[in-house]
Amino acid sequence: MEKVDQSLISIFDVTDDKPELLQSMRDIAQLSGVLTELSDKEYFQSPIHVLRFLRVLHIINQEALGIAEPIESEETLFYRYRNMYGYDEVITQSYMKHLVFVLGKFNWVAKTTKRIKMRDVGKRMMDVLIRLANDSLAYYLNDDVARSLFQAKRDAELSEAYDDKGISGGNKLASMIKNVEEAVLLLHERQLEYLADRNALTQVEVIHHLMTELEGKMAERMDKFETVDQELVFSDIKQRGTAAISDGTKISLGTINKILKFAHLQETDFNHRIQPEAFRTFIVKSFDPPLGSEIPNAHQILSFMEQGQYKDEEIDGLWAPVKFASPISPMAIDEGINYIENYEPITEEIEEKVDEEIPDTEEIMEEQLEEIMGDSKWQITKQMIHTERIEAYLEEVEEAGLDELIIRSGSSRWSDIANGLIGVSALVANKKAAIDEHANKEMYDNKDQRDWRWSEDEQGTYGIRKRGRKRER
Known part of the structure; x- marks a missing residue:
């Protein structure tokens, strides 16, 4: 065979103005013209239409090769098609006339009064189409x-x-x-x-x-x-x-x-004795066997299992020492399957309705309102005036003279006496204690230790008692 020592003939390596290139492109254009002309009649809308077209080309090509009798007219072509491929309701004499007209229009055939003759362009284009169809058939087989x-x-x-x-x-x-x-x-x-x-x-x-x-x-x-x-x-x-x-x-x-x-795996003998070293070697070789090796890997072994070729083969399995997560209960599986089967995605916007919580109202009588307001004022007053000792002493004796109360709850010093009088005044003003100007209580006997005195002695005899309230609900 000769060696390739010259550049190959290719349409991509030839100048555009070369006449032979233009003629070859004209042949391709004529092939396109035939296909386009026939496609207008929907001949190529389904594979069977293409097959009919190629069968007609094959009959004309046989005549051009000299292995069939001359084709005198479209009628001869029509009956020859029916004789070779049987009756076809689509293949009519009008179909043959139109097909021959299209082939003659693009110089594939020449029609004379005596015969329909294949031209050189048509012969080469028909050879290309038939060879392409045969190659495609062999490819898809x-x-x-x-x-x-x-x-x-x-x-x-x-x-x-x-x-x-x-x-x-x-x-x-x-x-x-x-x-x-x-x-x-x-x-x-x-x-x-x-x-x-x-x-x-x-x-x-x-x-x-x-x-x-x-x-x-x-x-x-x-x-x-x-x-x-x-x-x-x-x-x-x-x-x-x-x-x-x-x-x-x-x-x-x-x-x-x-x-x-x-x-042949089914015909092999079972080995009832495990050889640890041999089994370990098999696992190592099965992990990543080389190309062309007869040793299958795990995926290939599992692919060959459970084919149902014989009874109970589908229940064969491979036992491996692997830890699995704790099993899911049948109830949980049923719930999951039911959720998946009946799941409907939410397509509408979610509107959140916020329910305002309105607290229950409590009705208060007018008299109770005065007491509640008084309690509030009293708590504010106690933050500024300390009355704890006075209240504690009244809790013990229930009633005492003013002179006794301020000395026993405090001391005989002037500063404590002043604070005690302010505390008694706060208790009386907030109705926590009551004052009786005619109680005529005895004076506390420590006048010689005092650095102060009453402007009027009868003031020290006033009686102070703890006042109780009864609330109506």
């Missing part, structure tokens, strides 16, 4: 992982078909490596799913076969770029591709080995 690998394989084949011939295939090497990386990522994500499905062995074997096949094709493709000036540009891509293929091959092979090991 695979699962998610195999699709990316299939596309990577197609990239390698297109690179071989185009790049090796000097025609750009559109960075197929980078596209191939990207598809392989996506396939490896999906394989990592779906490995547990494959392990849980015992019927996935064939599917994983197909993936591994594609990986192995791609490994050779990628190495071949990379060798082709060793003589290209852009080899340094592709060095990073080559490194990524090598790593992706290596990773994908290991994980696909490891998945196959694990599926086989799990499938």
